[in-house]
Amino acid sequence: MTVISTKLRARLLDALAHPNRIRVLEAIRSGHTCSCEIAPDLNLEQSNLSRHMKILVDRGILIPERDGVRINYRIADDEIYHMLDLAGELVRRAAERNILEEETE
Amino acid sequence: MTVISTKLRARLLDALAHPNRIRVLEAIRSGHTCSCEIAPDLNLEQSNLSRHMKILVDRGILIPERDGVRINYRIADDEIYHMLDLAGELVRRAAERNILEEETE
């Protein structure tokens, strides 16, 4: 079996490791398709969002498709959402553990 | 349903988003338990590794347990490995997509 590059995995995880990029992906998940919708929705500066989108595209997470003046984005792989859900699950369970640990201290 | 903090999720993902921290987790997965084994195995400066371990512990990913002079680490939640596997899967599939896209260009 092939060893998967830790570097590429780190690059992927890193692309997801920003609150605003997570929010962008959730926005796309819930139906938004272009920056022009996402920017006001998330209250992000246009140039700032553009740079976040570039990161998500460059890392193969989003696929851009021009449609007139706008650029619609779609997720490259639905498993990305699985990743975000799993991260949420882990955070939830970590919080539970900490509560339990405090109780037994 | 509760909205999971994007900030906490980002912090978790960020903790995993470094090649050496991924390698550390793989080392622990494969049976290593303390820095004294991991440092030479991964060829990392001891103080550097110590800081990586601190990040993993602080973010609730590893749990440290003192045993004499050494500190043994164990994974707080096995789903962390699931996360790393999923990241690998996503990277693999992204690479496949790029090959296919190049062919159709």
Next chain:
DNA sequence: TGAATACATGAGTAAATACTCAACAATGTT
């Protein structure tokens, strides 16, 4: 052609990150 809309980018800045070396702290052994 000129205006409008959507997006990208250069320049500058502040903060965070990863790393190294040297010194320090904790634990166990003789």
Next chain:
DNA sequence: AACATTGTTGAGTATTTACTCATGTATTCA
């Protein structure tokens, strides 16, 4: 107590990141 082993931490540095403001580019439509 002296020493060895393991791990932490302060200081310094280089690089990267996120952000903003202003400007530039691409596309559409009047």
